Amino acid sequence: MRRMSEEPRTSRIQRQVVQLILDRRLTAGAPLPTEAELMESLGVSRNSVREALKALQALDIVEIRHGYGTYVGQASLTPLVDGLTFRTLARHDDDTGALDEILQVREVLEVGLIRRVAATVTEAELGKLEDVVTRMESAGGTGRSFPELDREFHEVLYASLGNDLVPQLLAAFWTVFRRVSGARGRPDDPSPEITVRRHRDIVDALRARDAEGAQRAMAVHFRGIEARAAQESRGVG
Secondary structure, eight states, X not given: OHHHHHHHHHHHHHHHHHHHHHHTTOOTTOBOOOHHHHHHXXXXXXXXXXXXXXXXXXXXXXXXXXXXXXXXXXXXXXXXXXXXXXXXXXXXXXXXXXXXXXXXHHHHHHHHHHHHHHHHOOXXXXXXXXXXXXXXXXXXXXXOOOHHHHHHHHHHHTGGGOOTHHHHHHHHHHHHHHHHHHHTTOOOOSXXXXXXXXXXXXXXXXXXXXXXXXXXXXXXXXXXXXXHHHHHHHTOO
């Protein structure tokens, strides 16, 4: 009974600490008040402060450095990545369906954003994309897989938008997909030459400032990923 009454109190203290960070405009890495100071200002026990700070640390809102103090965290998407990875792996009955959900969210984001990229991408950024595709071709030609180059391509692709959240979200979904694929023992890309061609099609459409063509190329790219995941699940290819 006592535990149930403590949970709302911990949540309230968490909100108060977050509000303190916002009110003081503290940035990542800035020190927070000591436990004693928080106890006094919030009118709660040391144990309640510690429980609240531990919960906020799990969300990467605060960082507890034992022996040094508590600091504002990076507020990264690590908790989202860990939660989605567990959620996906926990679906033992429908492994492919869970991965499909991750891919569908990525596809909605990327197919929607690529139209904006077509209007904002610079020649320098197109050159970087061409370079990544060329390195993909070199890797594929020697029989090597290139998941990190694939990831780099998509990071460079959205740089022109100037939206810091976009690469963070895409990296989060990418990491979940790779973690789950690795945990399930999925093989690397069985058709690197097709993957290279689909990435080159995206670059070609962007160079032509063809927003609709870029969207089609991106959609085809995702259809290929989804089809490959389905084949792997059935043990085909």
